[in-house]
Amino acid sequence: MNTADVLAITAEDLAITRLGERGVDTPLGELLGGREDTVHYVTETDRVLLDDTLGVAVRREPGRALPAFNPGGPRAKLYFEPTGVTAAIVTCGGLCPGLNNVVRGLVLQLANAYGVKSILGFRNGFLGLAQDSEPLVLTPDNVRDIHKRGGTILGTSRGDQDPAVMIDTLRRHEVHMLFVVGGDGTLRGAQKLADEALARGIDLAVVGIPKTIDNDIPWIDQSFGFQTAFARAAESIAAAHTEAGSTLGGVGLVKLMGRHSGFIAAYATLANHDVDFTLIPEVPFSAEGLLACLHARVQRQGHAVVVVAEGAGQDLLPPSAETDASGNARLGDIGALLRQRITGHFARTGTPLSLRYVDPGYAIRSVPANAFDAVYCTRLAQAAVHAGMAGFTSMVVARWHGRFIHLPIALATASRNQVDPHGDLWLSVLEATGQPRQF
Numbered sequence: 001m002n003t004a005d006v007l008a009i010t011a012e013d014l015a016i017t018r019l020g021e022r023g024v025d026t027p028l029g030e031l032l033g034g035r036e037d038t039v040h041y042v043t044e045t046d047r048v049l050l051d052d053t054l055g056v057a058v059r060r061e062p063g064r065a066l067p068a069f070n071p072g073g074p075r076a077k078l079y080f081e082p083t084g085v086t087a088a089i090v091t092c093g094g095l096c097p098g099l100n101n102v103v104r105g106l107v108l109q110l111a112n113a114y115g116v117k118s119i120l121g122f123r124n125g126f127l128g129l130a131q132d133s134e135p136l137v138l139t140p141d142n143v144r145d146i147h148k149r150g151g152t153i154l155g156t157s158r159g160d161q162d163p164a165v166m167i168d169t170l171r172r173h174e175v176h177m178l179f180v181v182g183g184d185g186t187l188r189g190a191q192k193l194a195d196e197a198l199a200r201g202i203d204l205a206v207v208g209i210p211k212t213i214d215n216d217i218p219w220i221d222q223s224f225g226f227q228t229a230f231a232r233a234a235e236s237i238a239a240a241h242t243e244a245g246s247t248l249g250g251v252g253l254v255k256l257m258g259r260h261s262g263f264i265a266a267y268a269t270l271a272n273h274d275v276d277f278t279l280i281p282e283v284p285f286s287a288e289g290l291l292a293c294l295h296a297r298v299q300r301q302g303h304a305v306v307v308v309a310e311g312a313g314q315d316l317l318p319p320s321a322e323t324d325a326s327g328n329a330r331l332g333d334i335g336a337l338l339r340q341r342i343t344g345h346f347a348r349t350g351t352p353l354s355l356r357y358v359d360p361g362y363a364i365r366s367v368p369a370n371a372f373d374a375v376y377c378t379r380l381a382q383a384a385v386h387a388g389m390a391g392f393t394s395m396v397v398a399r400w401h402g403r404f405i406h407l408p409i410a411l412a413t414a415s416r417n418q419v420d421p422h423g424d425l426w427l428s429v430l431e432a433t434g435q436p437r438q439f
């Protein structure tokens with residue numbers, strides 16, 4: 001996010017929709033006692049400031065309320081009577097480490113903390129809601145070990161479904177609270193569900209949990225699964241580096257996922273600190289410039305490692321209007337293009353080359369969550385249940401500057417989180433690789 005993006009946000013943009021007044025005492029009352037003196041205590045008026053930089057805050061219009069998030073966490077008064085609630089869970093979009101941890105976290109929090117007796121898992125993403133296939137009945141018992149596995153026990157899908165039909169399904173199952181686990185596309189779908197319910201006067205809380213290895217959801221410190229994914233990507237870079245360093249004219253070329261945002265490539269680069277060139281969608285490059293720099297680096301160092309995010313350099317490939325079922329762009333293969341261009345260049349200049357091409361592909365997102373993501377998934381799930389019980393809707397739980405918050409889905413889907421070419425992350429990558437700012 002750059003300063004202009006942050007300054008464009010107003011207090012009104014961060015308001016969260018509520019289904020109605022809250023009158024039910026929380027069963028967590030005992031846990032809340034004594035929290036009043038902590039900075040994390042949540043009252044109705046408590047807020048987490050958007051700006052954590054004084055310079056940004058003072059540039060705002062004087063007299064206007066500072067934009068601030070509704071904080072995550074348990075409320076003393078609930079909207080729903082927990083023992084009468086039916087909750088449902090759906091997982092959508094591409095796989096991501098931690099999906100099963102979130103499903104398990106939601107079930108344990110709903111059943112154990114709040115005493116919810118009816119929890120349904122709809123299968124295969126929004127498709128399962130549209131087709132009204134029989135949902136799984138989820139209990140603490142049958143989710144006991146699922147966090148040890150990658151993927152999602154509920155299944156997932158891409159592709160648009162009719163919100164009216166999905167709401168009909170939720171009505172038939174008398175669902176009060178829907179937890180939607182997914183990325184930007186999923187959240188757009190979730191917003192339509194929440195709008196449809198509101199328009200039809202249906203009491204349904206729709207709460208999102210931000211999933212994506214691409215980390216492309218804005219106003220969120222990090223999406224869950226991202227850390228596990230880039231850690232796995234770093235292993236592929238290490239392999240390419242070892243290969244490149246052990247051969248004459250060794251070049252390791254590693255292609256990583258990242259459709260429009262280069263966070264996986266950037267973080268995996270920094271995790272290894274032995275990458276020579278990192279290419280991301282946010283920073284255009286000239287192939288000739290890259291080849292000249294790569295040639296020089298191999299001559300000087302004996303070997304080099306290039307990391308390329310799949311969405312990088314798309315302007316170097318034939319344009320395509322193809323999309324997947326969800327409307328996401330189908331990308332050209334930048335890895336294959338670079339492989340061919342590097343091979344051609346080294347052959348033409350009579351320079352020895354041993355090119356090792358590594359594409360870990362789906363391997364970085366199909367693994368179980370690491371310990372950090374496992375903790376994060378549990379805490380996001382707990383925050384999501386607190387929000388649903390309090391009757392908040394059209395929102396996604398998130399962490400902003402280390403605090404759990406409620407983010408309006410409208411804001412989460414209004415823009416895309418991308419690596420800022422002028423920001424400190426990209427500066428770190430440039431420092432670590434020693435590559436030029438522009439090829």
Ligand SMILES: Nc1ncnc2c1ncn2[C@@H]1O[C@H](COP(=O)(O)OP(=O)(O)O)[C@@H](O)[C@H]1O
Nearest residue numbers: 093094158159160182183184185186188189326
């Ligand atoms: N604009 C939209 N309106 C309604 N549903 C959408 C929209 N965009 C995506 N979806 C649905 O959300 C689900 C997941 O979207 P997708 O883009 O594949 O993954 P992700 O949520 O991980 O970004 C799919 O079923 C897709 O059809």
Ligand SMILES: O=P(O)(O)OC[C@H]1O[C@](O)(COP(=O)(O)O)[C@@H](O)[C@@H]1O
Nearest residue numbers: 093094183211212213214257258259
């Ligand atoms: O082959 P698929 O399932 O369409 O997934 C490929 C895409 O999914 C991702 O892993 C993440 O996408 P989403 O989080 O938006 O689902 C991208 O990095 C990648 O381009």
Ligand SMILES: [Mg+2]
Nearest residue numbers: 183184185212
């Ligand atoms: Mg997406």
